[in-house]
Amino acid sequence: MWAAGIGLSYEQQAAAVVFGGDRSRLDRVLGRLLAQQPITVGVVGGSISAGSTYSVYRGGYAAKLWHGLFFEWLRAAHPHRAHEHNNGALPASTPAFVESCVQFQVPPHSDLVLIDFAVNFDTTRAYERLLRRLLVYPRRPAVIAFNFPSFMVPGATKSLPRHPLREADLRFPAVRREELSIERLARHYGVPLISMSRAVGAVVRSNATAGLRLPDLMLDRVHPSQRGHRLAAALLVRFVQAELVRLRAAARGGRAPPPPSPAPPSPLRLPSPLVPGNDREDGQRYTCLRGEQLSAHVLSARGWQFTRGEGGNPKPGWAASAAGQTLEICWKPPHGWSRAGLKLGYLQAGWGRGRVRGWGRGRGWVCG
Numbered sequence: 001m002w003a004a005g006i007g008l009s010y011e012q013q014a015a016a017v018v019f020g021g022d023r024s025r026l027d028r029v030l031g032r033l034l035a036q037q038p039i040t041v042g043v044v045g046g047s048i049s050a051g052s053t054y055s056v057y058r059g060g061y062a063a064k065l066w067h068g069l070f071f072e073w074l075r076a077a078h079p080h081r082a083h084e085h086n087n088g089a090l091p092a093s094t095p096a097f098v099e100s101c102v103q104f105q106v107p108p109h110s111d112l113v114l115i116d117f118a119v120n121f122d123t124t125r126a127y128e129r130l131l132r133r134l135l136v137y138p139r140r141p142a143v144i145a146f147n148f149p150s151f152m153v154p155g156a157t158k159s160l161p162r163h164p165l166r167e168a169d170l171r172f173p174a175v176r177r178e179e180l181s182i183e184r185l186a187r188h189y190g191v192p193l194i195s196m197s198r199a200v201g202a203v204v205r206s207n208a209t210a211g212l213r214l215p216d217l218m219l220d221r222v223h224p225s226q227r228g229h230r231l232a233a234a235l236l237v238r239f240v241q242a243e244l245v246r247l248r249a250a251a252r253g254g255r256a257p258p259p260p261s262p263a264p265p266s267p268l269r270l271p272s273p274l275v276p277g278n279d280r281e282d283g284q285r286y287t288c289l290r291g292e293q294l295s296a297h298v299l300s301a302r303g304w305q306f307t308r309g310e311g312g313n314p315k316p317g318w319a320a321s322a323a324g325q326t327l328e329i330c331w332k333p334p335h336g337w338s339r340a341g342l343k344l345g346y347l348q349a350g351w352g353r354g355r356v357r358g359w360g361r362g363r364g365w366v367c368g
Helices: 010-015 024-034 059-064 066-077 095-099 124-135 177-189 196-206 226-252
Strands: 017-019 040-045 084-087 112-116 142-147 193-195 298-302 304-307 317-320 326-329
Touching: 010 196, 010 226, 017 177, 024 142, 024 226, 040 066, 059 226, 066 084, 066 112, 066 226, 095 124, 112 124, 124 142, 124 177, 142 177, 142 196, 142 226, 177 193, 193 196, 193 226, 196 226, 298 304
Parallel strands: 040 084, 040 112, 112 142, 142 193
Antiparallel strands: 017 193, 298 326, 304 317
């Protein structure tokens, strides 16, 4: 079995479970598995989950990402031909890039959603908005946050050093601030949080255990190797297995598990947001236009061209290569909408990207 021999002690594996969550959502999903019913697993994250590292993304090993291995275990342990696995991760994406159009990345009929944005974390505001959008999906899915480590140290590049590792190469923080922000959100919303960082940080820093050194687990300081993906999958499988044992024990004790129905209780009321204003769109209808959907609303394009993005980094959209170019877009709110807000999203990078200025006009509203 691929999970065998990952080299972590029981205590190290247990340390990966930062927070077990409130369990109600997860119990519903696991109840479906125990009742031999299918589930849909969705994944959202950055390049780690997208598999855009040379030894994972290419060739036959592309299916062996951490969530692919987890799904492989799920199908073997609880077989059903209708199980679904949808990988919506995008290289170099962030919660802010994904949250407004998350339905393009994670199918709305998902039962279990895995989030991998610890390395690509941008703001607490965006991560919380992503969480809130997923938690109100029609099936009220179980959401599990999975934190991968970043072993960056001051003054170092992303590449691993070619010389034998020295103490200075291993002075990465035990827990990064981004992970603490995610932990705070997970506890606030009752979302289980699994951290590979908590499981392997100390042993990687010691540089004394074969198979658990930095070059063993990582291709560079942020992207796991094949062994790193197997270890991450094993941590997730261990957590789910423990929850299944708990559910079975409860059933033997006369406490029946929740019914496996895909229709959860309604209506749903989320906790007040940690970031003020993040609840403004709760319960509101919204339309997201991206890629080809946006192209249908372009009236004129001077100096702008539609692009599908690079081969391993598909972010379709409109791009301009010189200053002063204009893109005119027309979107009309659907019939029955008395008012509408407009958000314009765009990519920015360290070089080669200009500033964007936008304005809008319509009856009774202006955006800028």
